[in-house]
Amino acid sequence: MEYLNPGRAPYTARERELIGAAHTRQARAHFDRHPAYRPTPVHTLPGLAGTRAVHVKDESGRMGLGSFKALGGAYAVHLLAQRHGGGTPVLCASAGNHGISVAYGAREAGVPCAVYLGHDVPEAFARRLRVLGAEVRRDGDDYEAAMAAAQRAAHEHGWRLVADSSWEGYTEVPLDVMRGYTVLFDELAGPWPGTGHVPPGAGAPWEAPTHVFVQAGVGGLAAAAAGYIRDRWGEQPKIIVVEPEGAPCLIESARAGRPLRVPGSHTDLGRLDCREPSLIAHRLLTRLADLYMTITDDDAEAAVRLLAGHGVALSACGAAGxxxxxxxxxxxxxxxxxxxxxxxLVVGTEGPVEPK
Known part of the structure; x- marks a missing residue:
């Protein structure tokens, strides 16, 4: 299924205020000081899929945590500790990688952390969370049920919820998560025009992509990509949002003109199996994305094999773009x-860490 976005509109100061370059610079400055931080590599595959070249931003080694999520939850926990001081526990719901990032940030901030997982999340993620010092709580059959349990616990105990999705009345923390994600796109760039400043770890100035394919669960990464790319490279790059056929919440919300919860169907793409979009992501993408599309599980597995043949090892979720x-x-x-x-440009969001 493909849907050419009729609501596509120019990037404005309103979007820049939410997810623009100034926020990226703040996040990049934080990570540049972090001892585990290194820019992740880009694999260039000439001629792939009938293009001049495909550039794969490989997040599989990100800060030893295995995915781009390392840039989001941990950054949001850091900002919470800055704003409100330490001591108050944090919690989140996760399909795996977001919880790992939140737990990592909580360990650094010295605050307790609980992560709610649905019963469908592989135990391998629970083990990694416990190694990071998080308390793992299984609640519900899927991500949505785990999120509802996390929200109840935050309300009952006064803990701080660190979600990577947003809804009416809850936007500040998810925006911080998204602003952390923009760092991975900033790593592609040399000096910003007119500044002469080269961020630490940046390579030579990078030619702007003509097309960006970015996978989506609730849409946080896709919206972060759209906000950064429009601010950095303008209106020309085409932004394509890729969802699982079994969880098309963003494409259906775009069609309806409002956020929808979709019934969906089974998909093996567990970290992308989200039935309701982030409110902020939905609003940004309905203006900034050019096309929405869905893929099958077989499409994702085929992409894993294709990229592996070029020496790039990703999971099916990681290869979805x-x-x-x-x-x-x-x-x-x-x-x-x-x-x-x-x-x-495609983002290899995670390494081959999908236990059967």
Whole structure:
């Protein structure tokens, strides 16, 4: 399923206030001081999928935590500790990687942490959370049930909820999470125009992509990508949001013009199996994304094999953006102007860490 976004509109000061470059610089300054921080590599695959080149931003080694999520939850916990002081426990719901990031940040801040997992989350993630000092609480059959349990506990005990999704009345922390994610895109760039400043760890100035395929669960990473890319590289790059066929909450919300909870169906893409979008992400993407699309589990597994053949090892969730590129229909390619001259950016969001 593909949906060309009729609401696409120019980037404005309103979006910049939410997810613009000033926030990225603040987050980058925090991580540049962190002893475990290193920019992650980019694998360039010339000619892949009929393009000039595909650039894969490989997040599998991010800070030893295995995914891009390391930049989000931990950063939000750091900011909470700055604003409110330490001591108050934090908690979250997670399908795996977000909880690991929150637990990592809580350990650094010296505050207790509880992570709610649905019973569908592999035990391997629970073990990693416990190693980081988090209390793991299983509650409900899926992410949505775990989130409801985490919200109840935060309300009952006065703990601070660190969610990577947002809703009416709860936006500050999810925005901090998203602003952390923008660091991975900033690592691609050299000096900002007119500043002469090269962030530590940055390479040579990077040619702007023509197309960006980014996978989505609740949409936080996709919206962070859209906000950064529009501020940095303007209106020209085409932004494509890729969701599992079994959990198309963003594409259906875009069609409806409002956030929807979708019934969905089974998908093996566990970290992307989200039935309701983040409110902030939905609002940003309905203005800044060019096309929404869904992929099948088979599409994602095929992308894993394709990238592995080029020496890039990712999970099916991690390869979902690349799967979108490969699965895009001829009409979609034509609508987006994607051809042999295109420079495509995809995010390899996590390594091959999906236990069966």
């Amino acid at each position: 690349a799967a979108g590129l490969v699965a895009l229909s001829p009409s979609g390619r034509a609508a987006l102007g994607l051809d042999s001259t295109s420079r495509v």
